[in-house]
Amino acid sequence: MKKVVSIKEAVDMIEDGMSIMIGGFLGCKNPFKLVDALVEKGVKDITLIANDSSFPDVGIGKLIVNKQVKKLIASHVGTNKETGRQMNSGEMEVELVPQGTLAERIRAAGAGLGGVLTPTGLGTIVAEGKDIIEVDGKEYLLEKPLKADVALIVGARVDKKGNVRYTKATRNFNPLMATAADLVIVEADEIVEVGDLDPDDVMTPGIFVDYIVGGSE
């Protein structure tokens, strides 16, 4: 099973209309090469699931500016003015999700759970149209699992089985997204041999990863 592919081979698997999760937090950091290739290919009508829409000229921010996103599901869009513009004009649908709920909804999809019972968002517009479940006299919002066709994640050290180790603040949503998509592609800062990563050091098991592309090296 050949897991290491070229950026072109990877992006060839991604088609118009797909839902795509992309790791990163305010561009720290998106899988920049994969995203740039998506921009170049011009894949459109994407449902983009990410923490935020980055900055207009950084990583996934470019997908917004390039009008490739039909719907954005994110917790924060304030750093990319183009997101606000397209949202207000109705060009792009935006679903804003509290950050912890977003993380947990993705995890629930990966973990085979039916949803998330969270106190976050109760009494706010986030709760509109959603079921409220009472457990031992306390109310919780039922938030549904969130999965995608594709997850594009970014790792620091990745072995050829797809085992991933992240570094510092770049871990964020990546390990969660790796569990919740049909096709998972990791962009690796460094690709290492199987056995080079200590089994205690791996943060995303290779069974979740379908393909690996070389990144910044």
Added chain:
Amino acid sequence: MKKVVSIKEAVDMIEDGMSIMIGGFLGCKNPFKLVDALVEKGVKDITLIANDSSFPDVGIGKLIVNKQVKKLIASHVGTNKETGRQMNSGEMEVELVPQGTLAERIRAAGAGLGGVLTPTGLGTIVAEGKDIIEVDGKEYLLEKPLKADVALIVGARVDKKGNVRYTKATRNFNPLMATAADLVIVEADEIVEVGDLDPDDVMTPGIFVDYIVGGSE
């Protein structure tokens, strides 16, 4: 804030009638020194939450044999005949929980979630008396969060802030339990200085740990 205490100081904080989570999987491995001290102290009427009840002469198995446990919440008790005997005679109450549900119930308590929506146990006696929630046409069992007064966990390398790194198959329930108890005591194979653990290598942040005791060194 002095976190490193003696086994005696640690066990002095644990009283009759408390609910206690104890990490480990078939004795691989429990916090053996803390458990032995609990046996010696004779703390009784414990509600014990653990994956299993180990073997009669290993780790938490001794707490059962010594009749210190009023109620056991576990996924598997087949390796300790005394558990079965006390369960059948009615001396000890036993709540059997599917292993994945047990893990997720503890995590839910730690994560401030209202419960777990799992397909596991539907149509079995595990579902008796529990609410079934339908999400998008699929049924899920609502399992409630599980917390405790005390968690006794076991780590391989622990720094003086309480940051814990586990090794190999000993991680199991420990990181989850650390998030779900009022008082968390870690038994460390090795206590190291703050800064000796790479921030990427810590598996349980020190903010969850109240006290550290030296273990097998």
Added chain:
Amino acid sequence: MDDKNYIAKRVAQELNDGDVVNLGIGLPTLVANYIPQEYEITLQSENGFLGMGPAAEEGKEDPCLVNAGGMHVTINPGGVFFDSADSFLIIRGGHVDATVLGALEVDEKGNLANWMIPGKMVPGMGGAMDLVTGAKKVIVAMNHTARGNHKILKECTLPLTAVNAVDLIVTEMGVMEVTDKGILLTEINPKYSVEDVQNATGATLIVPEDLKEMEPQD
């Protein structure tokens, strides 16, 4: 070849290159011995790792490395350790391609009972309920009968592990698929007649025209 190894060998043929597999304690563990060398199968151990290797050599046991049955095992290069929440995320989330486990009873609805005999034996379900609920393919590997008593039934009598969960049953007598219409006997051990298998089964077997023979049990 004894029944257990004969069953294990046949089960191994159900696995595909690249599969993630969880093998239960006992007979299912033997399946590992019959996986084709050229296959890359990743074994999951529900106490918290992927890439489980063979049993540890005597004298080389690592107290921190046991499988879900408490046996000392090894981990292969590329293996990964994790906690119990992540382990069951993998299991419940459908990331295990196949789980192989024993049963006390299986019925024609695919219901499975393998975790308790009320008042007699209550070991607990451990990870079994999650495994049979979450794994993509659930394979029951067991002796066809228990001291002459039927284990494959029209309806389970013991407390269930899961409802409508079993995909395939492999015994020393044959290979059976659980279908919407009932239990389909797809292969038979040439040592036995269809009548033998039916007599040993508490549900009516569907026997197709193209019933295949298993390899002879020598």
Added chain:
Amino acid sequence: MDDKNYIAKRVAQELNDGDVVNLGIGLPTLVANYIPQEYEITLQSENGFLGMGPAAEEGKEDPCLVNAGGMHVTINPGGVFFDSADSFLIIRGGHVDATVLGALEVDEKGNLANWMIPGKMVPGMGGAMDLVTGAKKVIVAMNHTARGNHKILKECTLPLTAVNAVDLIVTEMGVMEVTDKGILLTEINPKYSVEDVQNATGATLIVPEDLKEMEPQD
């Protein structure tokens, strides 16, 4: 001392040795500058770490180490990185002792609005909804009014971030506790009279007999 630093300094007095604290972007970030040296306070950054240190020195920025506002920061010895699920386990699960954040509006029920002005500014809630729901103590640190308009109200008019969540409000005019009976003014900046503060507030303040004075704002 300008209003922002005056407020931040007063908020810092609310923190206790050993606390885990999440500071919002902007004014709340300044609170870190006024934490007593001898205190061991652990700062949480919701993008995924504990033990956040000061801003990175120019030329020493690490592209893999930013705070939740995207600013280059540092991590202290004993810090820990984790993923977003664990980060919000910490936040939602009540493991953060105090969160300090700004507000567009706060009301006497402790309701908070700080994430959108419909049709005008919709940055999204980021981690704020989880933080104010999960943190043990929610401290709003802000200017008392916005260009003369009341921000502390009888009832919020903007979409809420959370209901009944705010414990304490610190402004350049005073310190206010949200109680069951309404907003209790516990301390006042000696520069202002009670009347000044009441006039700048859209809810009726409860003024206790033992109203304390804040440190003078020099």
